[in-house]
Amino acid sequence: MARRPEAFAVLGRAVRTPRGAVGLAIGGAVVLVAVIGPALAPYSSTEFVTKPFARASAVALLGGDTLGRDVLSRTLDGGWELLLMAAVATALGVAAGALIGVVAAYFGGWIDNVLMRAVDVILAFPQLVFALLLVSILGPKIWLIVLAVAISHAPQVARVTRAASLDITERDFVKAMQILGIPGRRIIRRDVLPNLTSVLMVEVGLRLTYSILVIAGLSFLGFGLQPPAASWGLMINENRVGLIANPWGVLMPAILIALLTIGVNTFTDAVARASLGVGGRSTEPDPLVGLAVEGVSA
Amino acid sequence: MTAPSEDIPVTADADAAARAPAAAGTPRLSVENLRILTAPRRGRPDADVVDEISFTVQPGQVLGLVGESGSGKTTVALALLGYFKRGLRLGGGKVLVDGQDVLALPEHELAKLRGRTIAYVPQDPASALNPVLKVGTQLREVFTVHGGDPGRLDEVLAEAGLEDPAPILAAYPHQLSGGQQQRVALAMAFACRPRLIVLDEPTTGLDVTTQRRVLDTVRGLCRTYQVAAVYISHDLAVVAEIADEVAVLYAGRLIEVGRAREVFASPAHPYTRGLMRAVPVLESTYELHGMAGSPPRPGSRPRGCFFQPRCEFAVAECELRQPDLVTVSPTGHAARCVRAAEVVALSGTAILAGERAEPASDEPVLTISGVSVSYTDKPVLRDVNLVVAARQSVAIVGTSGSGKTTLARCVVGLHKDWTGTITFAGQELAPGVRRRSQDQLRRIQFVSQNPYSSLNPRQTVGQIVGAPLAHFHKLGNRQHRQRIDDALTSVALRASFAARYPDELSGGERQRVALARALVVDPDLLVCDEVTSALDVSVQAAIVELLLRLQAERGLALLFITHNLPLVRSIADDVTVISAGQVCERGSVTQVLTAPSHDYTRQLLADVPAFERD
Numbered sequence: 001m002a003r004r005p006e007a008f009a010v011l012g013r014a015v016r017t018p019r020g021a022v023g024l025a026i027g028g029a030v031v032l033v034a035v036i037g038p039a040l041a042p043y044s045s046t047e048f049v050t051k052p053f054a055r056a057s058a059v060a061l062l063g064g065d066t067l068g069r070d071v072l073s074r075t076l077d078g079g080w081e082l083l084l085m086a087a088v089a090t091a092l093g094v095a096a097g098a099l100i101g102v103v104a105a106y107f108g109g110w111i112d113n114v115l116m117r118a119v120d121v122i123l124a125f126p127q128l129v130f131a132l133l134l135v136s137i138l139g140p141k142i143w144l145i146v147l148a149v150a151i152s153h154a155p156q157v158a159r160v161t162r163a164a165s166l167d168i169t170e171r172d173f174v175k176a177m178q179i180l181g182i183p184g185r186r187i188i189r190r191d192v193l194p195n196l197t198s199v200l201m202v203e204v205g206l207r208l209t210y211s212i213l214v215i216a217g218l219s220f221l222g223f224g225l226q227p228p229a230a231s232w233g234l235m236i237n238e239n240r241v242g243l244i245a246n247p248w249g250v251l252m253p254a255i256l257i258a259l260l261t262i263g264v265n266t267f268t269d270a271v272a273r274a275s276l277g278v279g280g281r282s283t284e285p286d287p288l289v290g291l292a293v294e295g296v297s298a
Numbered sequence: 299m300t301a302p303s304e305d306i307p308v309t310a311d312a313d314a315a316a317r318a319p320a321a322a323g324t325p326r327l328s329v330e331n332l333r334i335l336t337a338p339r340r341g342r343p344d345a346d347v348v349d350e351i352s353f354t355v356q357p358g359q360v361l362g363l364v365g366e367s368g369s370g371k372t373t374v375a376l377a378l379l380g381y382f383k384r385g386l387r388l389g390g391g392k393v394l395v396d397g398q399d400v401l402a403l404p405e406h407e408l409a410k411l412r413g414r415t416i417a418y419v420p421q422d423p424a425s426a427l428n429p430v431l432k433v434g435t436q437l438r439e440v441f442t443v444h445g446g447d448p449g450r451l452d453e454v455l456a457e458a459g460l461e462d463p464a465p466i467l468a469a470y471p472h473q474l475s476g477g478q479q480q481r482v483a484l485a486m487a488f489a490c491r492p493r494l495i496v497l498d499e500p501t502t503g504l505d506v507t508t509q510r511r512v513l514d515t516v517r518g519l520c521r522t523y524q525v526a527a528v529y530i531s532h533d534l535a536v537v538a539e540i541a542d543e544v545a546v547l548y549a550g551r552l553i554e555v556g557r558a559r560e561v562f563a564s565p566a567h568p569y570t571r572g573l574m575r576a577v578p579v580l581e582s583t584y585e586l587h588g589m590a591g592s593p594p595r596p597g598s599r600p601r602g603c604f605f606q607p608r609c610e611f612a613v614a615e616c617e618l619r620q621p622d623l624v625t626v627s628p629t630g631h632a633a634r635c636v637r638a639a640e641v642v643a644l645s646g647t648a649i650l651a652g653e654r655a656e657p658a659s660d661e662p663v664l665t666i667s668g669v670s671v672s673y674t675d676k677p678v679l680r681d682v683n684l685v686v687a688a689r690q691s692v693a694i695v696g697t698s699g700s701g702k703t704t705l706a707r708c709v710v711g712l713h714k715d716w717t718g719t720i721t722f723a724g725q726e727l728a729p730g731v732r733r734r735s736q737d738q739l740r741r742i743q744f745v746s747q748n749p750y751s752s753l754n755p756r757q758t759v760g761q762i763v764g765a766p767l768a769h770f771h772k773l774g775n776r777q778h779r780q781r782i783d784d785a786l787t788s789v790a791l792r793a794s795f796a797a798r799y800p801d802e803l804s805g806g807e808r809q810r811v812a813l814a815r816a817l818v819v820d821p822d823l824l825v826c827d828e829v830t831s832a833l834d835v836s837v838q839a840a841i842v843e844l845l846l847r848l849q850a851e852r853g854l855a856l857l858f859i860t861h862n863l864p865l866v867r868s869i870a871d872d873v874t875v876i877s878a879g880q881v882c883e884r885g886s887v888t889q890v891l892t893a894p895s896h897d898y899t900r901q902l903l904a905d906v907p908a909f910e911r912d
Contacts, residue, residue, distance in 0.1 A: 171750035173762075176815065178825065179710045180766050181731050181739040190765075194756040 027263025034079025097157025205268025588840020
């Protein structure tokens with residue numbers, strides 16, 4: 001009989017909890033705004049529609065920004081870039097970190113030492129500072145920002161993955177493969193990684209939250225899409241001088257970033273609980289199953 | 299309350315007196331029609347986990363509550379303390395301790411009762427003691443909570459067999475050995491002179507020597523202080539050693555009760571009889587018989603007698619209704635079976651089985667000579683020599699920490715820092731897996747102890763069994779699947795198991811899958827590391843039966859590592875006894891087990907719990 005892969009099973013369980021449903025709804029709504037927003041924008045994001053910091057009116061529903069462009073249009077247009085960069089940075093960071101962690105745990109010895117000391121060195125830099133350092137040396141290129149954020153994630157993911165893998169690599173089914181002479185990379189791929197699914201899913205969620213914050217922060221500081229392009233982080237920076245005249249120019253992007261991180265984080269929390277079997281009715285231990293194995297731990 | 303008669307010495311006389319039927323006086327513990335249900339859940343009617351449980355225990359007597367995994371024995375044990383696991387609730391019945399119904403008491407009254415009137419000794423003392431508090435602090439706490447004279451601390455420890463209390467009291471739990479920890483737990487339980495003590499498999503993690511001492515202590519304390527004890531275990535031999543009365547649980551029902559000696563000498567229920575046939579015994583070589591099938595779970599139990607689908611004595615009547623307890627002897631020996639009288643009459647002859655045929659000596663397949671292993675400076679194995687001939691079964695026996703598992707790991711190549719030589723089929727084996735040839739790797743296969751960690755939970759049985767096959771033989775799809783089916787069939791699993799995941803399987807089925815994974819590539823030598831120690835006796839017997847059959851069919855050589863001496867008798871031709879990394883005795887099973895030459899072997903043999911002691 002076929003069985004749903006672990007990832008889908010956990011996601012399904014997470015969505016059915018109130019926490020997961022709320023998180024998904026909030027995060028999903030923001031993603032929807034960012035993805036279909038550009039198509040809905042009434043004006044081009046670079047078109048001068050009204051006066052700088054004009055109040056909300058029929059012409060510009062959320063007023064004008066620092067140069068008199070439509071805040072609504074720029075808000076709708078300014079999210080996809082942030083999302084895309086965050087997603088790519090997260091994927092790269094988690095993939096690299098997971099690989100480092102699982103290799104260090106599986107092979108141990110000097111490989112473990114070299115990898116984990118390298119990880120410690122990168123960990124010594126605060127995430128944002130590390131990204132700023134790279135970007136200010138090499139210039140504000142999009143790929144560089146993504147790479148910098150990914151690199152800043154990798155060590156943390158590597159630590160978590162290594163700890164989780166150490167438990168798996170000590171299990172007998174891994175030993176059973178080792179004594180057949182099956183090469184390590186195949187054992188890692190077939191036996192270790194599939195058992196890390198839940199751990200990595202939670203890491204993806206967590207790292208996505210951080211990616212969004214770091215990239216939006218970089219964008220606020222001027223590293224990201226360059227003016228006149230629209231970007232939520234950049235908008236907050238550009239429009240903060242007019243906060244009193246037209247607060248929407250700052251509030252809209254800020255609210256969306258906040259909702260996005262809250263949504264992602266809440267959903268991740270639900271996934272973590274679902275994968276651990278904590279809380280949530282459907283994951284309550286079955287008393288009958290418990291009985292059947294009670295004598296086994298002996 | 300009866301005053302504890304503290305001056306009764308534990309002499310042979312007192313022993314004999316206590317063993318006499320305690321007809322006089324009210325029982326200390328009386329359980330009447332205990333019924334425990336699962337809590338109702340959406341979409342499932344509540345099922346009874348245990349029902350119609352009734353037994354009594356006299357002061358100073360030990361009742362052994364026997365059952366396999368899932369029989370409900372721990373559920374019953376906890377109910378004696380008025381406690382129910384999450385998801386379970388009381389469905390009716392009484393637990394009377396000196397006439398007082400424990401189950402009718404409110405929680406705060408119960409709390410006062412637990413520890414003072416009713417004590418509990420858990421299975422794993424390490425997890426029951428607080429690791430950050432010194433033993434002395436924890437023991438004193440017992441006196442503070444329940445009242446009592448803390449000055450008796452030394453006395454209490456001495457009673458539990460800890461003669462030199464000072465270092466024990468000053469130690470943290472992890473600084474003590476498993477045996478010492480269990481004694482501390484016993485001291486704690488007996489500290490307030492309880493009237494009833496419930497012991498939940500207290501010797502499971504201990505080696506035979508320590509187990510023997512703990513059992514003696516428990517019996518001595520119960521006799522001296524007239525404590526009634528309920529001793530829960532899946533180990534029939536241990537229960538036979540300690541218990542005066544026995545109650546056998548199957549699928550939540552007491553299916554047989556009676557005096558221990560009587561029940562074990564002539565079981566009246568087919569299930570008990572089956573269990574007895576599954577237990578290896580030291581004295582002579584028995585063929586072990588597993589029981590087909592597995593116990594039904596609560597909620598999915600059959601009509602009529604719960605054992606009937608697995609029962610070789612089943613008749614049409616068994617399907618109609620639950621049989622009542624049928625008394626078969628004047629001492630109260632009774633079984634829940636319509637054919638109890640016939641079963642009692644049968645058992646004497648049926649349990650005995652033929653001697654294990656010894657295969658003719660053959661040329662050696664595996665020769666271990668002068669193998670030594672050290673971790674840092676500590677020697678784990680010292681100059682071990684061992685020969686396994688083709689088609690021969692050699693057992694390595696030792697207590698935990700003797701180095702027997704390390705030896706197995708050296709043979710299969712998991713451990714590579716050893717000195718000496720291991721020769722397999724005429725060729726010297728390199729220490730690590732990586733420097734061995736594909737052919738060598740294929741011909742030596744390994745089955746590990748714990749079937750719960752040896753199968754990848756994310757793979758189907760088909761993928762698990764197929765992994766070695768895919769590695770050693772590049773076969774076409776159809777042939778590949780055929781080999782997997784054959785391997786599963788050879789370990790008595792249906793081919794349809796290939797699509798299942800390990801968490802859908804029982805412990806015995808998992809171990810069969812692990813065996814199939816080893817056998818699918820046609821090895822010459824099978825190294826089995828404690829392969830039955832995580833399994834129930836009936837399942838253990840079935841696995842042993844299977845191993846012996848496979849060995850005969852395939853001409854396998856077996857290296858069987860175990861701490862279970864009686865089991866050796868049933869499975870091995872030769873045995874090597876290891877202690878502290880050194881071989882202390884080697885020879886044919888009959889010779890070593892009947893006329894041991896080394897003191898260590900003699901001690902081991904003496905400590906093995908047995909059904910008859912005098």
